[in-house]
Amino acid sequence: SQKIEQNSEALNIQEGKTATLTCNYTNYSPAYLQWYRQDPGRGPVFLLLIRENEKEKRKERLKVTFDTTLKQSLFHITASQPADSATYLCALGRRGGYQKVTFGTGTKLQVIP
């Protein structure tokens, strides 16, 4: 069955450092991959989308890589700030048809001042 795995344990990082979050998937051939941020009790907020034929995408302090051979995406936040503390969700979108995005379990990031 399809599986999307993210670090289940919380990631604690010092302010100013680069946070790296991992998303691995199996039994899936996504056409694209998205990253969302979710704060407690709030809805997910879209951050970045990367397509299967793209290796890397950047937006301000955020960078996403996508390796379809390894079936892995890495999500980097450079110069992390306490305000970056949240749960980050990886979501895979399938090829063709209407959009059905499947979410991973998320990784909780805590940036320590």
Next chain:
Amino acid sequence: EPEVTQTPSHQVTQMGQEVILRCVPISNHLYFYWYRQILGQKVEFLVSFYNNEISEKSEIFDDQFSVERPDGSNFTLKIRSTKLEDSAMYFCASSEEGFGELFFGEGSRLTVL
């Protein structure tokens, strides 16, 4: 900035009662979705809706669930006879295209007693 709005923010109901959750998607969006998130678990796809019909539904979306777009602005999720396990946060989302960024509402928390 346009946003997806959901009502109510929290609803408490007795098991077996009918519940209607309401959503107003972003006005120029054509694709609508319901997701749910049980406390501490991942965001799960329920149903997608396009051109006034369901385009896809998950195995969670059984005969107890229905969706409707009663007018040009609202999108509703009805649960006919609630069960304890329906307790969750229900998120409405919309997108401009069938591919790409999902805009989520802040959710409706359903508690079934």
